Amino acid sequence: MMILAIDTSTRVSSVALVEDGRVVAELNQDTRLTHSERLMPQIKQLLDMAEKTSRDLTAIAVSIGPGSFTGLRIGMATAKTMAYALRIPIVGVPTLDALAWNCPLDGVHLVPMLDAQKGNVYTARYRFENGEMIVEESAVVRPFTEAVEQLRAFGEPCLVVGERQAIRDASILTGNVRQAPPHLFAPRAASVALYAEARLANGQADDVIELEPLYIRRAEAEVLWEKRHGKQA
Amino acid sequence: MEEQVKQRGKLILAIETSCDETSVALVEDGRKIRANIISSQVPLHRKYGGVVPEIASRKHIENVLPVLEECLTEAGVTLDDIDGIGVTYGPGLVGALLVGVSAAKALAFSLGVPLIGVHHLEGHIFANFLENEQLEPPFVALVVSGGHTALVHVKDYSTFELLGETRDDAVGEAFDKVARILGLPYPGGPEVERLAKEGDPDAIPFPKALCEKGSFEFSFSGLKSAVLNYHNSKKMKNEEINPADVAASFQSAALDVLVAKTMQAMEVCGVKQLVLAGGVAANTMLREKLTEAAAQKGIAFSYPNKILCTDNAAMIACRAHYLYEEGRFADLHLNGVPSLPLGKR
Known part of the structure; x- marks a missing residue:
């Protein structure tokens, strides 16, 4: 099983x-280039490094969101089209789940936070028991400070992972709520791949045509329109 | 054993x-359409009175693979038969462009065939x-769209000289x-044209912005304001x-300017072939006026059928x-380039 995994849900590619189960190669970039410019060359470079071609791939895994709308679409258009063209299975991995997999340890609660604009974060809470992931709170949008206050009240040790831009005030991440060190903090395609590998082992591939980004939020124009006109289209 | 020879010509798949x-x-x-599948989002954007970029991008990522599959099925070919991948990389809505560009790059890389970036307006001309x-260059193209x-x-x-473009609003x-001023639904072009058929084009003397003689620049914002003021x-x-x-009076003023400038351009360039391109090329009145003006000057004139006037990948x-x-x-x-200039390399 040779899985190519892609995560472009944040500014990190x-x-x-x-x-x-072995990470053959991984490339992480947090540079000024856009996802659109760097993603495909990055995939080529990765395969070249491993002395493989696209024909050696047996599955594609992709981070489906939440995250930057445009980033998600670039990653998903690339992943879906590659899976379709190469006729191999695809697995969509929720970005917050993949982030929790950065540190799948018992005894600590994993709290991914992604920028949801205007001081808000997409967040969720997980814990691991004997290597198995348990979702304690599923994905929500809430203000960063409120999210931290809730974890503080929760009292148990929490490790925050995710996106730099989501952490509005790092100075309040103290006590039982700590920020993961940089090498564990950001989205990593290796986590996406390992998560997908477990799902593929259970025969849980997604439909390449049907798989869509998990935006969580609707388009702003749609929300505004409903405010003005009521729900009926 | 005789080797099997490929019976067909070069096959390009394109995404728009x-x-x-x-x-x-x-x-x-280059000339024979094997399949041209278009999935329009017009009904989705109608209630907003125009295209909403985020909604358009979301629809593209949903649609791109089903439309690709339908295209292959209709043409009766598999991805292995394809020699190259073309894709529109500008101008356009950046989020929308990036869906097509990402899919095209993934296809070209996976299949090991060349990737070709195409300018949207050059596509309309082609x-x-x-x-x-029978059409061959040289010719002058009037490109009119939203x-x-x-x-x-x-x-x-491969050589395109931009003679002039609009300083403000596009004609579409x-x-x-104007459709919005008159309370007509989106998209307004076909609605205005339909209504104009029942009206008198000389009823209201709206201004015709011809700019300076010898300039091929257009301006339509003044005309639009005149309609609003009226x-x-x-x-x-x-x-x-x-x-x-x-x-009718608005349409006549707008189209007369297009026809007059186009005929001046034909003279300056000294060519005898004119083509029309873009969404507004579907306007029947514009086709008739240009046909008549071209005939008077012995100029050959051609335009695409209505499907090929809309945005399409063929x-x-x-x-x-x-x-x-x-x-x-x-x-x-x-990369996607939202304001890609024409004719520059």
């Missing part, structure tokens, strides 16, 4: 090649 | 997602090659805005407005074919  | 249509097409040898098999109004001297398959945009002042005085007369594949012939390929860094 990450691609990884995972073969039977 | 620059605005509100998701389209995938297959064109053989729609004429699909319509008219986003563009331009006169282009097409000297050969003016049609949409409408408001009539309303204020409680006088009756005849919407059909407004539509025209992109046609343009990509000629770029392929010249070996002008894009690399995997290709």
